[in-house]
Amino acid sequence: MNTPDIDWSNLSFGYIPTDYNVRCYYRDGKWGEIEVSSSETINMHIAATSLHYGQEIFEGLKAFRGKDGKVRIFRLEENAKRIISSANGIKMAPIPEELFCKMAKMAVKLNERFVPPYGSGASLYIRPLEIGMSAQVGVKPATEYLFLILVTPVGPYFKEGFRPTNICIMREFDRVAPRGTGRWKVGGNYAASLDAGERAHELGYSAVLYLDPKEKKYVDECGPANFFAIKDGKYITPASESILPSITNKSLMQLARDMGIEVEERHITLDELNEIDECAACGTAAVASPVAEIHDLDNNVKYVVSKDGNPGPITTKLYNHLRAIQLGEEEDVHGWNTIVE
Ligand SMILES: *Cc1c(COP(=O)(O)O)cnc(C)c1O
Numbered sequence: 001m002n003t004p005d006i007d008w009s010n011l012s013f014g015y016i017p018t019d020y021n022v023r024c025y026y027r028d029g030k031w032g033e034i035e036v037s038s039s040e041t042i043n044m045h046i047a048a049t050s051l052h053y054g055q056e057i058f059e060g061l062k063a064f065r066g067k068d069g070k071v072r073i074f075r076l077e078e079n080a081k082r083i084i085s086s087a088n089g090i091k092m093a094p095i096p097e098e099l100f101c102k103m104a105k106m107a108v109k110l111n112e113r114f115v116p117p118y119g120s121g122a123s124l125y126i127r128p129l130e131i132g133m134s135a136q137v138g139v140k141p142a143t144e145y146l147f148l149i150l151v152t153p154v155g156p157y158f159k160e161g162f163r164p165t166n167i168c169i170m171r172e173f174d175r176v177a178p179r180g181t182g183r184w185k186v187g188g189n190y191a192a193s194l195d196a197g198e199r200a201h202e203l204g205y206s207a208v209l210y211l212d213p214k215e216k217k218y219v220d221e222c223g224p225a226n227f228f229a230i231k232d233g234k235y236i237t238p239a240s241e242s243i244l245p246s247i248t249n250k251s252l253m254q255l256a257r258d259m260g261i262e263v264e265e266r267h268i269t270l271d272e273l274n275e276i277d278e279c280a281a282c283g284t285a286a287v288a289s290p291v292a293e294i295h296d297l298d299n300n301v302k303y304v305v306s307k308d309g310n311p312g313p314i315t316t317k318l319y320n321h322l323r324a325i326q327l328g329e330e331e332d333v334h335g336w337n338t339i340v341e
Pocket of ligand 1: 060185221223224225226244245246247248249282283284285
């Protein structure tokens with residue numbers, strides 16, 4: 001197994017070709033055989049529902065090379081369950097959990113030489129994707145689907161280290177509707193966030209902090225990531241029908257409880273942002289991305305969360321703890337890792 005010529009510690013969050021991807025087609029009401037492909041393209045009908053009506057869902061998870069040299073996939077079953085929920089949400093054929101897990105392990109195993117070495121800070125990003133394939137010009141769900149998994153090595157999220165950034169509130173945009181597709185991992189949600197996201201970046205912010213789309217009173221999501229805050233020693237995170245249930249958030253909540261920190265899933269008002277001690281965006285890409293200041297651009301209000309410009313102590317502890325489990329440095333007491341043999 002020759003090592004690819006990659007500068008592991010300088011990888012970005014981009015796309016680097018690997019050796020194989022794995023695919024499975026849903027036709028005549030059932031999933032077929034798993035296919036291994038070395039092609040980076042797919043053949044599809046020009047009238048496929050994914051192209052016309054957005055029948056597309058995806059997942060995002062990572063595999064890590066541990067301290068012991070073993071390759072671990074973090075929370076594989078949780079991602080398998082979530083894509084079933086997304087599929088049902090937009091009327092696509094759900095992928096059986098077992099098939100999802102088998103294909104993900106295959107994709108990692110087949111591309112094992114692309115799993116970055118321990119200590120590089122890099123990991124192998126796993127991107128499962130399902131799309132509607134059958135020709136349909138009327139607005140109806142497809143009868144045929146393609147489920148595929150591609151993998152690509154990605155660099156450490158924090159190039160300059162684990163440092164807080166500023167985020168902003170812009171009421172002009174919603175990412176999702178109150179009872180819309182926000183709770184599912186649907187590509188269209190991302191399309192709806194691109195304009196706001198680009199504007200925020202141009203203004204020097206790392207992300208948009210979206211408010212709940214119905215009343216604009218509560219904190220919802222932080223760009224394509226969940227939001228949590230630490231207040232009076234408690235971990236608080238929004239309860240909302242329009243946010244995607246982040247598996248990282250769920251894991252951090254568990255670790256917080258393990259550390260004796262109380263967890264509250266509830267509405268967080270804007271006023272409350274004056275009273276929080278720490279906050280961060282969380283998701284697979286970064287685990288936790290600490291926030292320094294939140295600028296409400298419509299009302300010209302600044303919520304200064306990190307007074308000294310450093311990440312908060314609890315956020316830091318949770319971040320380190322989760323990373324250590326992913327890398328096999330700390331015991332995986334909850335059975336979150338799947339070892340790829
Ligand atoms: C994927 C995603 C997240 C993060 O979920 P993880 O399972 O933690 O990676 C959060 N919000 C949105 C909108 C997402 O699409």
